[in-house]
Amino acid sequence: MDVRLIDDEGVEERPAEELTALLDRQDGLVWVDIATCDDEAARVLSEVFGFHPMAVKDCVERNRVPKMHAYRDHVFVVLHAPERGRRGHVHYVELDQFIGRNYLVTVHGPVNPAVPPGIAVRETRAVLARMEAGRLRPASPFELSHAIVSALIRTQEDYVETATGDVWRLEQRVTGGDAGDPEEFLDELFRTRHGLLTVRTMGALSSAIYGGMAGLARISPDGQRLVAETADRFDRIRRVADGEREYLQGVIEFFQTALTIKAALIGQSQNEEVKRLTEASYAQNEEIKKISAWAAILFAPTLIGTVYGMNFAHMPELGWALGYPLALLLMALTSTALYLVFKRRGWL
Template sequence: MDQRPAPTRQRTTLPDLLRRALRRPTRTTPPATGPTNPDAVVDCAVYVNGQRQPGRPHYTDAHTHSRRNRHSFVWLGLHDPTPAVMTAVGHTFGLDEFHITQALTDGHRPTLQRHDDVTLLVLRTAAYVEHTELTETSEVVDTGDVMIFIGDRFVVTVRHGAPGALTTVRQDLQQRRAILAEGPWAVAYAICARMVTQYLDVATHVETDLEQLEETVFARERTADIPHIYQLKREIVELKRAVLPAQAPLRTLATPPTDGPPPALRRWFTDVDGDLARAVDRVNAYDDLLNSILQTRLAQLAVEQNNDMRKIAAWAAIAATQTAVAGIYGMNFTHMPELHWRYGYGAALLLMATAALTLHRLFRRSGWL
C-alpha cells in the first residue's frame, strides 16, 4: 500500500498577502452625494419642458442628465472662472480651446460667432455708480461683459466684472415656462433683454447728471469746470462701447437665420432690438449734448478771458495818463511853462485825477469796466 506523503502546507508571508490584496478587485460604493461645484459656479440647473428640476447638481451630472431627455437642457452660470475650472467645464460641454481662451479674458466687443455646434454671444454689462456730485474723478458707469455659450442641450454663461448679475434673470425666466421651454435660446433672450433694460436705466441716470451739469454751466455762479465735463464724457464713451456694438448681434438674432433661435423666439429678439435702438438714440443724443455743453463752456472761458483782458487794458490806459503827466513835469527843464507856478503842483494832481475819472467813465459806458 502506497503511502503518499502528506502535502506540505506553504507558509504565507506578508509580501504574499500584499500582492494578493493588490490583485484582488475592490468594490467601491458611489458617494451618497455628488461632487461639489467650484466656487466660480454661481448656479447650475437642469430644465425639462421649461421647469427647473429640484436640486443644484454638479455640472457634469447635469450635463449627463440633460443628454437623456430631448426636452431638457442645463444652464451653468460662472463668474470669473479660473483656468482650471474653465478647462474642466469646456471638456464637459465640448467647448474647444478657442472658446476656453475667450471665456478666460474680459473686455470683449459684443459679437455673435458660431463654431461647429456652439454659438458664442458676447454682450457688455453696464451699471450706474451712485455719487453725490460730479467731480473730475467720479465713476459714473461701471461695465463688464457676459459670454453666452449656446449648444444643443446646454447654455453656459461666463460673467466678468461686478455689474450684470444674472440671478434675477434666472428667477424671472423660471416664472415664464412657455418661453423657457424653447430651450437654451430662451436663456439668451432673457439675458439680452436684461442687458438692454440696464442700458436704458443707466441712460436715465446719466440724463439726470447731464441736466445738473447743464444747470451749473449756465448758472450765474458757474461751478462746472472743464475736467468735470470731460470726466462725464469719458463715462458716456464707456457706455457707448457697450451699447452701440450690440446692435449687430441682436439684429442678426432678430432676422430669420439658418442657425439661431427658434421661430417662436425671434419676435422676442425683435422687441429687444427695438429697445436697444432706443438706448442707442439716447446715448448718442447725450454725447452730442455733452459736446455742446463742453463747447459752450469753452466759449464762456474765452469770453471771460476777453473781459479780463479788456479790464486790464482799461486800467492800463488810466495809469498811462498819470504816467504821462508825471513824466512831462518830471523832466526838470529850466524853461518849462508853469514850472515855477505857485499852484502848479495842485493843478498837476487835478489834471491827473480829471483824466483818470474821465477815462474810467468812458470805459464803464463802453462795457470795458
C-alpha cells in the same frame, strides 16, 4: 458653477455631476451659470460641452469688445454691461453666453477687483429670481438668453438715465453761473461725456452683433424674432446715448464760449487799466517837464544874482554905473530865451 434644470414645473438646482445626463435628456432646458471661469469650469466647457478652445479662452480672459461666433450646434456671444467707477471710470462687466439646442451656458468674465462681487452676476440672479417666483418660464435657450440680455440692456438704460441726470445738473450749473473752478468743472463735463460714449459704443457694437445673428438660418423663427428685438433695443441705447452726448457737447461748447468771453472781458479790463495808468504816467511826465522848465528858467537869474551878490573888493561892476541895469537885463534875456526854447519843445 450652478447647474439648473428648467421644465414645466419650474427651475431646479442640480449637482454638476449630473450635467452630462441632463444634456442627453430630450425634455427640459439646462442652464449652467459660471460665476468665475476657473480651471474646473474651463474643463467642463472643453470636455463636457466640447466648445472650441478659442471660445473657452475668451471665457477665461477679458474681452474688450462684444463679439459673436456661430458654430455648428451653438452660438457664442460676448456682451458687456457698464458699471460706474471712481472719477468717471466705466468698468466693463462681461457676460459670455453659449446658446445651444437645449442648454444655455452663461459665463461671467473677469472683472476689475474694484467692482463689487455681486455686480458680475446681477442680471443672471435677477432672471433666476423671476423664474423662482413663477413670473418667467422660458421654453427655449433663446428665450432664457433673451431674458438675461434684457436685464443687461436695462442696466445700460439705467446708466444712460443716470448720465442724463448728470447732464441736466451740469447744464443748470453752467446757465446759473455756478460752475466753480473751471478746470474741475471741465473735467466733470468730459467724465460724463466719456460715460455716455462708452455706453453708446456698447449699444452700437451689441446691436451689430445681434443684427448679424438674426440672419442665421440655424436659429428658429421665434429665436430670430427675439434676436431682432434685442438688436433694436441695443440700437435704441445707441441713439439715446448719442442724443445725450450731443446735448452735453452743446453744454461743453457753451461753457467754453463763456470762458472765452470772460477771458476777453478780463483782458479788455486789464487793457483799460493799463491805458489809464499810461495816461496818468504821461500827465505826470508833462507836469515834471513844466516844473523842470520853470526851474531852469528861474535858475538863470538866480545864478546871475548870486554872482553879483558876492562881496569881493575887486569887482569892476561895483564902480560901473550900468552894471546893475545890465545884470537885470541879462537875467530877463536869459529867462526869456529859456522860456521860448521850452515853449517850442512843448514843455510849457
